[in-house]
Amino acid sequence: MEITPLHRWIADKIGVTGAHLTKARLEAYQLGKLQETLQLARNHSVFYRKSLAGLPGENISSLAELTRLPFTTAEDLHQNPLQFLCVSQDQIDRVVTLQTSGTTGEPKRLYFTREDQGLTIDFFQQGMSTLVNPGDKVLILLPGERPGSVGDLLVRGLQQMGAKGIPHGLVRKPGRTLEILKKEEIDALVGIPTQVLSLARYQEQGGRLPVKLKSVLLSTDHVPRAIIHELERSWGCRVFNHYGMTEMGLGGGVECEARAGCHLREADLYFEIIDSKTKEPLPQGETGEIVFTTLTRKGMPLIRYRTGDQGRFISEPCPCGTSLKRLELVKGRLEGERRLTGGVITMEDLDEALFPLEDLTDFQAVILRQEGSEKLQIKVKLAAGCNRDLLEEKIYRALETIPLIKMALQQGKLGIVPGILEQEGSGEVRAVKRSIIDRRGWEER
Ligand SMILES: [Zn+2]
Incomplete structure (x- = not known):
């Protein structure tokens, strides 16, 4: 089994060889980046200047001290997204407006610089290299019309590794999408679990269409095991999970060949698991709410952002051999x-x-x-x-x-x-x- 490509990538970012990427080295790097992020946020974001006033700042001396800082919530982002900006608006390359489902939420806005998006493109390149090879064709069943959308960044990430991403958008007519799959001789798919399932279960003249795929990456929603089994059975492919959200810069983590939990973008994001009721950090291995802090984002850094998602860090080392963490499949929204x-x-x-x-x-x-x-x-x-x-x-x-x-x-x-x-x-x-x-x-x- 090959080690996750994120291992070498993160080691390079930290300035060590793969063999020297230890937990201690990574944490020392994360602490340094965290101190820089806190300084940036205090100096340039109206929101954080207020919320961090009087609290330990750039001089926090351990990752554990991060738990003394307040959380950032989706509600904070709704109320005045511009107060989070750390650069002038003309340095913003992409604004994402998120319409929340249901009637409760106001739209959220997220701002990214060109450099912020570049970090995501690099992550997509590394993550996708686990499931596709140079020269492969990947059909992307996610929104991709606009520059900076998830589909667009994925196409650019695939391009960097010599594979071809074909933006398709969400599946509206499964029969038509299946025709493209065959005509273009697609090797891999990226999509939303139920949408990809609708392709595998589509029938014409009483039977399913014969499709061979190398791999499928599922994203956007929690992934039921029953769907993974069905896709693997129908298409003889390997199914991988991706975990991410717009607030994370779209990409958060991806499974390695072990397909037993997501490795995370630990050089760009610092993750915690907390008890949603007491808001205290949970011991290693326990399930709770996923909270993250951006370490390298320039446009709109987020400190201790509460995702509302649930997960846990797997204590046992990954069979792929990396020292990076593994996040177990997210078990639905709180x-x-x-x-x-x-x-x-x-x-x-x-x-x-x-x-x-x-x-x-x-x-x-x-x-x-x-x-x-x-x-x-x-x-x-x-x-x-x-x-x-x-x-x-x-x-x-x-x-x-x-x-x-x-x-x-x-x-x-x-x-x-x-x-x-x-x-x-x-x-x-x-x-x-x-x-x-x-x-x-x-x-x-
Ligand atoms: Zn692994």
Whole structure:
């Protein structure tokens, strides 16, 4: 097994050889960069000048002291994004406006300089070199029309390693995307889990299309294991996970050949795991909220940014042989948890139960209260050309594999309301994180 390419890349950035990239060397580098970032933020960002006033600054003398500094939240970014800027607006090359899903959030704005984007392009080059070779063709099923968008930066990263990225955008008509796959002789795909699944499960004239792919990189949303298995089975490919968000500069971490947790951009980002309730750092190996601090960003550095994502650092060393950390698969958003009679249910529980159903490519889950009792409404999106026979029965059986749901059903405390969302290929396509919608409050009023 080859060591993650991030190992050599990060060693180079720190100025040591791969063999000398130890935890201590990396942490010494991170501390130095952290001190520079704090100084930059205090001197140039209106927000941090206020929030860091009176707190230890450039003279923090250990990474542990970072935990004494306040967090930055999505709410802070909503309120006045310009207050985060550390350069003049004409030095900003790319502004990303994030429309949050649902009705609760105002849009967020993130600002990047050309240099900030260059760091992301380098990360994409390194990360992609695990799954593709020079000369390969990669179809990118992510937004890529605008310069500086994720698709555009990925094309540039692939170009740097001699591979060809083809921006495609989100999958709207799976049949058409599959035609491109065959015509262009694509080697690898990058996309959103449910969208890539819609390709693997697309049927024409009663059968699936024969497709051979070398590898698939899944990004943007948490990745159900059931989807990984299905893609590997259908296409004989290897499936890799990427973890990132716009606030991280789009790229955060990527799996190595071991495919057992993401290695992170540790020369550009410093990660912590905290208890979301007490806000204290958690011991190594425990699951909590992922918090990061930018170490090299110039336009809009972020200090202790709370992602709302959950994960944990794996204590055992990676089989690939690197000394870099590994982040275990993100287990859904914190707000993804919903309380039902008898316990808590997550989108992950529903994903692992429902995605093994052969004809399904996505679903929406809503908890309702009707006539005083709780109902779980599951509206499924079906693959084009699939079989609808016994659909309701299959959904019911799949949900029964979740112990909490089975118990609630047996006790008559929960009802299941199955339905069909829409046929694949119709309706609006949005790249948003999926979560369980709770409408119990509405029905009660
Ligand atoms: Zn590894």
